[in-house]
Amino acid sequence: MANLKEVRNRIASVGSTMQITSAMKMVSASKLRRAQNSIIALRPYSALLSEIISKIMGDDTDLSDSDYGKKKKLDKVLLVVLTSNKGLCGGFNANIIKATKKRVEEIYKQDKYIKVDILSFGRKSTEFFRKQKGIEFAGDGDSIWDNLDFEHINKIAEDLMNKFKTGNYSQIEIIYNQFKNSASQIVTDEIFLPIQTPTKQKDKKSSSEGNLIFEPSVDILKESIIPQALKNQLFKCFIDSFASEHGARMTAMHKATDNAQGLLKELKLSYNKARQAAITNEIIEICSGAEALNE
Secondary structure, three states: OHHHHHHHHHHHHHHHHHHHHHHHHHHHHHHHHHHHHHHHHHHHHHHHHHHHHHHHHOOOOOOOOOOOOOOOOOOEEEEEEEOOOOOOOOOHHHHHHHHHHHHHHHHHHHOOOOEEEEEEEOHHHHHHHHOOOOOEEEEEOHHHHHOOOHHHHHHHHHHHHHHHHOOOOOEEEEEEEEEEEOOEEEEEEEEEEOOOOOOOOOOHHHHHOOOOOOOOOHHHHHHHHHHHHHHHHHHHHHHHHHHHHHHHHHHHHHHHHHHHHHHHHHHHHHHHHHHHHHHHHHHHHHHHHHHHHHO
16 A cells, blocks of 8 residues: 555655646747747848948948958957856756857867967856856847847947947857747857948849948948847847747657656556555455455
């Protein structure tokens, strides 16, 4: 009977865990839907902005006159790492931390005198990199995930642009999970600053659009549109990471719920077998006792 009690306790424990994982799956599915809607709404604007920038650039790919396009000597790099504040989302956080460590090693192999700073957004990466030796921890912004909107991202983007503009960093990179679908995310290392020149497309369409008249001048348009493009790029990275987190958590909780259901089925079968065996033993004992009394 002690065995039956242990099985009953485990059945209750697994059932409670299954309710939690099922609830977390539904919550992540709801948040994922909102994040997907945000991405879908942002993509047309982002695509149009990129098209405008490529038209402004035309054949002129020299951004050295821009504060955000100057190629500087690589002496200090800032890695902006996007993870989550919570766990239970599969390899979402572990993949980003692994990619960040790999990127730091690549930079040190390139030149061991380059200084690398980590700016973390997410408690999981913050807790990890605070303890790492040989890596400068520049700070964290874990609270951004509690209220993710363009207004807060705008302030972060302006701060990063000012740090690059004033020469605090010669290069700023963003390491995050790019959202593909709810089951898969792509670990991406994206250069934020200096701004990357659009790829030239030598075709009839691009050549026909090359001779355009801009009002005001192209230089003024560059200085006004490039900061907006950088803010949009950073906001897109955060939205991608947010959607990827909940997609990964929804998938992980779905698998955990399925595993709990399978385990619960096995436990109930084991409980019924043990219960039947206990009943059979009791019947045998009663019959044996009755026969002994008759004799």
